[in-house]
Amino acid sequence: MGIDNARLRRRYELRLKKILVVGIVIGVVGGILPSIIVGKVRSSIQKKKYETEITSLTKEKEKLTKEAKAKKETVEAANLSVEKLSSEDSDWSLVLVNESHPLDTGYTPEVAAITEGQFVDARIQEETAKMLEDAAAEGLNMYVVSAYRDYETQRGVFNTTMVDWINQGYSPLDAYDETKKSVAVPGTSEHATGLALDIVSSTYDALDEQQAETAEAKWLAENCWKYGFILRYPVSKSDVTGIVFEPWHYRYVGKDVAKEIMEQNITLEEYLEQ
Ligand SMILES: [Zn+2]
Structure with missing residues (x-):
């Protein structure tokens, strides 16, 4: 009976260790995984945000370039008119x-x-x-x-x-x-x-x-x-x-x-x- 008791206790201790290890693994994985997932999601949202920002900045730049060009053309046309009006011919x-x-x-x-x-x-x-x-x-x-x-x-x-x-x-x-x-x-x-x-x-x-x-x-x-x-x-x-x-x-x-x-x-x- 003494032997049986000792075997039982070892088995019990082993089971306890297993549970502990599984518990730690679950704890670690359970803790890290969500934070990894949250981090991934967060960075993809961030990336989307940056992409949107870059797109709107590019559009803004194009608009400003166009405006500057139109303004330059207007000024050139105005100068041309003055030139013509002041010409001798x-x-x-x-x-x-x-x-x-x-x-x-x-x-x-x-x-x-x-x-x-x-x-x-x-x-x-x-x-x-x-x-x-x-x-x-x-x-x-x-x-x-x-x-x-x-x-x-x-x-x-x-x-x-x-x-x-x-x-x-x-x-x-x-x-x-x-x-x-x-x-x-x-x-x-x-x-x-x-x-x-x-x-x-x-x-x-x-x-x-x-x-x-x-x-x-x-x-x-x-x-x-x-x-x-x-x-x-x-x-x-x-x-x-x-x-x-x-x-x-x-x-x-x-x-x-x-x-x-x-x-x-x-x-x-x-x-x-x-
Ligand atoms: Zn008039």
Whole structure:
């Protein structure tokens, strides 16, 4: 019996050891495995996060590069416009200034007065005066509402018009879009060149489509080219010019080009593309 007891105890002790070892193994594995798994999951989440961040940073970089490029192109175009306006050859009168062809905001032409308080590029003063005189000689009554406008003045006109739209209930964004249709965004106005004039009838001085019905507007539309002017924003051409029909806005381009443009019923944009 003594032997049996001793064997039993050894077996018991062995079993106890086994349980202990298994217990330790389970404890160790049970403790480490979850932390390994948690660590793996965590690092894969982290990796995803980094990947997302890198993607958004790359996108941001691309956007900034694109913006910088557009800005550079705008500045180059603006400089080019100034260069053209200041050139000695006849190209100066063909400078294109519109939403996609801004003019350097610092450009100041040499101006000459045409009527009280109204100035044009000195190079077109004679032709402009002649046009107004000839019209008057025909018994027409017209006057220049606006000619050369510097950047600040243009900004004032734009802001006033935008406030009008806002007061009519438009949101600032919509008001901006509406304003853009009839007033050039500062920096993109032809009035800053000194080559553009707004002329209205003394009997009807509103800047709207009805202006086209006045005897003065009709005479100007028919005769302006003889003095080197074109009706810059004709009816049904706003998709090309970006500006609504303005039967009062005249632009000097020189006699030959003016004749061609008015005869063909095209815009300056279309002429320059030919
Ligand atoms: Zn105008």
